[in-house]
Amino acid sequence: MSVPLSSETATTVARTRGPLGLGMAWAIYKKEMRVYFVSPLAYAFLGVFLFLSGLFFYLGVSMTGEASLRTMLTNLAIALLFMLPMITMRHFAEERRSGTFELLMTAPVPLWSLLAGKWAASTTLCVLLLLGTGIFPAILAYYGDPDWGVIATSYVGLFLCCCAFVSAGLFSSSLTNDPVAAGLGGVLVLLPFWVAGQAAALIDQPTLRTVLQHIAFLTHIEPFARGVISTADLAWFALFTFGFLFLTWRSIESRRWR
Amino acid sequence: MISVHSVTKRYGTFTAVEGVSFEVGRGQIVGFIGPNGAGKTTTMRMVTGFLPASEGSIAVAGHDVFEDPMSVRRAVGYLPETPPLYAELTIGDYLHFIAEIREVPARDRTRRVGEVMGEVGLQGWERRILGSLSKGYRQRVGLAQAIIHDPRVLILDEPTSGLDPAQVVGIRDYIRLLAGTRTVVLSTHILTEVEALCSRALVIAKGKLLADDSLEGLRARAGEGLRYRIELKGSGVVQAVAALPEVGQVSPLGVVDGFERMEVRAPNDPRTAIAALATAKGFEIRAMEKLIATLEEAFLTIVGAEA
Numbered sequence: 078m079s080v081p082l083s084s085e086t087a088t089t090v091a092r093t094r095g096p097l098g099l100g101m102a103w104a105i106y107k108k109e110m111r112v113y114f115v116s117p118l119a120y121a122f123l124g125v126f127l128f129l130s131g132l133f134f135y136l137g138v139s140m141t142g143e144a145s146l147r148t149m150l151t152n153l154a155i156a157l158l159f160m161l162p163m164i165t166m167r168h169f170a171e172e173r174r175s176g177t178f179e180l181l182m183t184a185p186v187p188l189w190s191l192l193a194g195k196w197a198a199s200t201t202l203c204v205l206l207l208l209g210t211g212i213f214p215a216i217l218a219y220y221g222d223p224d225w226g227v228i229a230t231s232y233v234g235l236f237l238c239c240c241a242f243v244s245a246g247l248f249s250s251s252l253t254n255d256p257v258a259a260g261l262g263g264v265l266v267l268l269p270f271w272v273a274g275q276a277a278a279l280i281d282q283p284t285l286r287t288v289l290q291h292i293a294f295l296t297h298i299e300p301f302a303r304g305v306i307s308t309a310d311l312a313w314f315a316l317f318t319f320g321f322l323f324l325t326w327r328s329i330e331s332r333r334w335r
Numbered sequence: 336m337i338s339v340h341s342v343t344k345r346y347g348t349f350t351a352v353e354g355v356s357f358e359v360g361r362g363q364i365v366g367f368i369g370p371n372g373a374g375k376t377t378t379m380r381m382v383t384g385f386l387p388a389s390e391g392s393i394a395v396a397g398h399d400v401f402e403d404p405m406s407v408r409r410a411v412g413y414l415p416e417t418p419p420l421y422a423e424l425t426i427g428d429y430l431h432f433i434a435e436i437r438e439v440p441a442r443d444r445t446r447r448v449g450e451v452m453g454e455v456g457l458q459g460w461e462r463r464i465l466g467s468l469s470k471g472y473r474q475r476v477g478l479a480q481a482i483i484h485d486p487r488v489l490i491l492d493e494p495t496s497g498l499d500p501a502q503v504v505g506i507r508d509y510i511r512l513l514a515g516t517r518t519v520v521l522s523t524h525i526l527t528e529v530e531a532l533c534s535r536a537l538v539i540a541k542g543k544l545l546a547d548d549s550l551e552g553l554r555a556r557a558g559e560g561l562r563y564r565i566e567l568k569g570s571g572v573v574q575a576v577a578a579l580p581e582v583g584q585v586s587p588l589g590v591v592d593g594f595e596r597m598e599v600r601a602p603n604d605p606r607t608a609i610a611a612l613a614t615a616k617g618f619e620i621r622a623m624e625k626l627i628a629t630l631e632e633a634f635l636t637i638v639g640a641e642a
Contacts, residue, residue, distance in 0.1 A: 104435040108421070115423045180419035180480070183383045184436045185408040333387060 098190040105194025129156045130210045144221030147302045150231045154238045154298050162263025165246025168195045170259040203239035227304035234301025237314040244321035251328040270294045336361050336518040342391035344377050351377045352542045364514045366529035367522040369539035375522040379490050383413045412486035418477025422466030437484035451479040471502035491521040526630040540638045553633040562626040566594040569618035581605040594621045
């Protein structure tokens with residue numbers, strides 16, 4: 078315990094602020110990435126994700142005999158639906174539980190910077206998971222002659238899936254103080270978007286069927302696995318991502334008032 | 336520096352804080368005292384802007400908490416009841432992160448982190464993981480994060496709760512050092528803390544502000560100077576003392592070494608009258624002492640009167 082701050086210190090600790098809170102989003106992003114990689118979480122996810130990818134890759138190639146990643150990629154999208162909420166569940170639930178949410182909400186951090194930083198950190202972790210599966214296209218290239226264009230669009234599709242699922246996971250995490258509930262809640266939020274596709278196949282009523290098909294995320298990721306990028310699918314993922322970010326923002330704001 | 340005007344906070348039908356108003360001037364250290372669940376934390380959270388008030392207005396450093404929350408956040412350093420730490424991070428990484436979100440310029444961050452670590456007694460602890468720290472060290476890190484941006488206003492919610500006596504002294508010394516240049520509001524339910532640090536106290540219970548006074552003023556409310564401890568030996572001393580016109584209420588406290596000990600309440604000092612009585616009746620006098628009211632008594636009187 079030494080002397081209090083001098084007036085000189087007070088002036089050098091000047092107030093500076095990046096444009097529009099981008100600097101804050103960057104600070105949050107770095108903190109989240111650090112928390113991911115100092116804990117075993119990121120490595121555990123990488124392990125599970127690579128194991129599942131290997132399984133889907135083997136099954137896909139051995140059953141079809143094609144030098145293609147189509148089976149692996151659609152199955153991975155479904156695996157992400159269950160895994161991503163576990164990556165995002167901590168974000169707000171854990172901050173609330175440990176009291177650090179109070180820290181963030183009393184520091185000059187705009188709410189959107191907080192959302193952007195957290196979203197970007199989880200999405201980055203997903204990109205790292207996807208990069209880890211790069212070994213499978215390499216194996217295909219060694220033994221066969223894969224269509225690189227299709228592989229590239231497939232990865233774009235998976236990336237968009239990650240963006241969307243991370244948003245939904247953040248939303249779920251903003252609803253509760255319990256990370257486990259937030260994780261399972263995230264799966265619950267996402268499940269209808271998967272099940273809608275299965276349901277559509279069973280329904281004869283044409284309008285309802287079309288609606289369900291449009292809701293289902295597999296409808297929108299399937300074209301990517303065939304090498305097709307359409308504006309409609311891009312718009313669907315963008316709407317999903319920003320829609321859930323908006324809901325997260327509303328949920329945090331409204332909880333303050335209760 | 337802090338101006339709270341008729342603030343009420345409701346959670347559904349439950350009213351946590353009701354019609355609280357107070358002002359804290361620049362450089363003051365004010366103690367916020369009250370039983371657990373009195374509304375101290377809720378009030379502090381409203382002052383920091385973490386919770387919006389249901390009614391009333393709050394201004395900190397000239398900025399309205401509701402209209403201009405970012406300016407208030409910049410002016411305030413806040414230590415919540417539980418130090419807000421990320422268990423996975425090291426002290427150094429954590430404080431760097433805080434410096435960043437507290438807008439300490441990039442070129443000053445390393446220096447500033449080193450300074451505050453020195454000030455709270457954490458030199459050389461950069462690489463310790465927060466999750467492995469003892470309560471006392473967590474509290475120090477909590478204080479370090481509250482002052483890293485050199486705020487004009489410090490809000491400390493129970494800064495010494497759960498610490499051992501040596502740590503309590505250390506943290507209090509440090510808070511005293513911060514005073515003078517800063518406005519400090521600290522909450523506590525330990526009254527010796529208020530006596531050690533503050534010149535003024537706000538007493539809150541059941542969400543209402545019951546007193547806003549100097550420590551002397553609070554003691555006066557508990558009847559300082561109006562109570563006396565008397566020890567006399569003789570037959571029928573209690574009745575004889577109670578019969579004196581100068582004496583109000585007499586509470587016998589039992590016999591000690593043959594002397595009857597009693598507490599006497601009287602509007603004016605009755606000791607010469609009691610001495611005259613003892614001489615006349617042949618009582619032996621061992622003690623006649625004016626009792627100084629403690630802050631505890633003041634507190635219990637104020638809170639008790641409300642209940």
